Amino acid sequence: xxxxxxxxxxxxxxxxxxxxxxxxxxxxxxxxxxxDFQTHLAECSSCVDEIAAFSSVSFSIKEWRDEEFAGLKxxxxxxxxxxxxxxxxxEAYGNNKGSIFEKLSELLSFSPAFLKTATAFGTLxxxxxxxxxxxxxxxxxNQSLATKDKKETxxxxxxxxxxxxxxxxxxxxxxxxxxxxxxxxxxxxQPEKVIAVATPKIDRQRTVVDxxxxxxxxxxxxxxxxxxxxxxxxxxxIQKNKNLDQTDQEYIDFQEIPRLTDFAMDESEEKELRxxxxxxxxxxxx
Amino acid sequence: xVTDLTDEEIVKIAVDDDPNxxxxxxxxxxxxxxxxxxxxxxxxxxxxxxxxxxxxxxxKNLSRFRGDAKVSSWLHRIAVNQCLTRKxxxxxxxxxxxxxxxxxxxxxxxxxxxxxxxxxxxxxxRLQAVRQAVHALPxxxxxVVIMKEFEEMTFQEISDVMDMPLxxxxxxxxxxxxxxxxxxxxxxxEVI
Numbered sequence: 001x002x003x004x005x006x007x008x009x010x011x012x013x014x015x016x017x018x019x020x021x022x023x024x025x026x027x028x029x030x031x032x033x034x035x036d037f038q039t040h041l042a043e044c045s046s047c048v049d050e051i052a053a054f055s056s057v058s059f060s061i062k063e064w065r066d067e068e069f070a071g072l073k074x075x076x077x078x079x080x081x082x083x084x085x086x087x088x089x090x091e092a093y094g095n096n097k098g099s100i101f102e103k104l105s106e107l108l109s110f111s112p113a114f115l116k117t118a119t120a121f122g123t124l125x126x127x128x129x130x131x132x133x134x135x136x137x138x139x140x141x142n143q144s145l146a147t148k149d150k151k152e153t154x155x156x157x158x159x160x161x162x163x164x165x166x167x168x169x170x171x172x173x174x175x176x177x178x179x180x181x182x183x184x185x186x187x188x189x190q191p192e193k194v195i196a197v198a199t200p201k202i203d204r205q206r207t208v209v210d211x212x213x214x215x216x217x218x219x220x221x222x223x224x225x226x227x228x229x230x231x232x233x234x235x236x237x238i239q240k241n242k243n244l245d246q247t248d249q250e251y252i253d254f255q256e257i258p259r260l261t262d263f264a265m266d267e268s269e270e271k272e273l274r275x276x277x278x279x280x281x282x283x284x285x286x
Numbered sequence: 287x288v289t290d291l292t293d294e295e296i297v298k299i300a301v302d303d304d305p306n307x308x309x310x311x312x313x314x315x316x317x318x319x320x321x322x323x324x325x326x327x328x329x330x331x332x333x334x335x336x337x338x339x340x341x342x343x344x345x346k347n348l349s350r351f352r353g354d355a356k357v358s359s360w361l362h363r364i365a366v367n368q369c370l371t372r373k374x375x376x377x378x379x380x381x382x383x384x385x386x387x388x389x390x391x392x393x394x395x396x397x398x399x400x401x402x403x404x405x406x407x408x409x410x411x412r413l414q415a416v417r418q419a420v421h422a423l424p425x426x427x428x429x430v431v432i433m434k435e436f437e438e439m440t441f442q443e444i445s446d447v448m449d450m451p452l453x454x455x456x457x458x459x460x461x462x463x464x465x466x467x468x469x470x471x472x473x474x475x476e477v478i
Contacts, residue, residue, distance in 0.1 A: 018456070018457060018460045019453060019456040019457065019460070021460065022441075022456050022459050022460050022463070023441070023456065025463075026434065026441075028440060028441055053463075053467050054463045054467070057463050057466045057467050057470065058435065058463070060412065060413075060416045060470065061416055061420065061431065061435040061466075062435060063412075063413065063416070064413045064416040064417055064420070065321075065435060065436055067413055068413070068417065069321060069324055069325075069436065072320075072324070072330055074316055074317050074320055075316070075320060075333075075334035075337055075338060077312045077316050077337065077338055077341050078338070079308060079309065079312065079341060079342065079345050080342065080345075081305055081306055081308075
C-alpha cells in the first residue's frame, strides 16, 4: 500500500503538495489555504491517503509520548545566581514562594484603586487607635495623677499661711486609721526607709491619701511646735538615689516640701491653730 | 508582574536589573526543553542533565542574547546543542549511534486497566514499535519530529530554532513521517 502511494506520487509529479499535507495534518493553515487545499483533496486521492497515514503516525507518536514522557516529573532547575560576586545556587525564580511582602505587594498591585485606598485608611486608623490606647493606658493616668497631686499638695501647703484657711486644708476627712502614717512620718526623715516602704506597687490614690493625712498630723503636732522646733532634728538633705524608681523619687521629693511646722508662727495664728488642733484632736480621737 | 511580561522583556530585566528574573524563563520553558531533550536522548537522567546544562548555559550567556530571535528559539537551540554534544560523547563509547539495537531496549509501559489483555499486549507492542522507529530516525529528522510531537511547536518556531527556512522544516517533517510510516507498516502495527 505504501509503495502504491509512492507510485502515485511518481505518476503524478505535479502533485507537489507535500508542505500543504503536513500543514493540513497539524492544522497550521489559515482559512483561505485550507479551503484551497480541501478543493485539491476532492480531486487527489494520493494526498488523501498521505493525510490519513500521517495522521495515524502522529497519533501513535502522541500516544507513545503520553505513555512514556507525560509521567516524568519536570527536573528542578538550579541556576547559579550570583549574589555580591558569590555564586549562589537557588531554585528557579518561578518556584520561589517569595516573601510575604512580595506577595502582598503583588496582591496590592492587582487590587483596584478603592481597595488600596481602603487598605491605607485602615492602616492609618489602626495606627491612630494604637496610639490612643497607649496614651490612655493606666500608667500614664497614674503618672499624670501623681504629678497633679504633687502640684496640688504644694498649693495647699502654701495656701493656709496666706489665707488662714489651714483648717480647711487640713480637714481630716480622709483620715484613715488603717494607714501606717506614723511609720511613714517617721520614715520621712529617713529616706532610706521610705524606699523600703514606697514600693512600685503602692496605690497612687492611697499615696495621695497618705500625703493629705501627713498634713493633718503635722498640724496636730503644732501644740508643741516651739519645743518641737527646738527638738526638731535637722532635716538632712535628701540625696536623690539613682537606684530609686520614679515612684520612690517622687515620694521623696514630696518630703522636701516645707511643712507647716517649719514656718514661724505668730501668737494669733498659734491660737487659731490651737483651735484647729483641738478640733483635730477631737476628730482623731487622740 | 513578571508573569505578564514577554520572554524578551524578562531577559532584558535579567540582563539590566535583576538576574533572578531569569527564573521566570526557566519556569515557562523547563517542561518543553525537558521534552525535547528526552526525545533526543531517550533517557530520563540524561535528559534532566541536558536540561539543566541548557538553562545554565543560557543564563551565563544572557548578555549575548541580541534579541534578533525569540527567546524560545534561542533556548531550543542551546538545548539541541547540548543534546548533540552528549550524543557525540556517547558515540565515542558506542559503536553505532543510529544502531537500532540500541533502541531495542524495551521499555515497560504501564497498562491501562480498561483494556483487555489482548488489547494491552497489542498496545504495548505498538508503543514499543513507535519508540524504536522514532529513535531510528536520522538526527535532524528526529529533532523535527520531537519538536513537533513532544513539544507541539509550530513550524515557524521550529524554523526559528533550527535556523532554517519554513519550507525546509515542513519538507523534513514530511520525510520523517514517511519513514515512520514505512517502518510501522513493516511491523504491521500501523494504527488506522
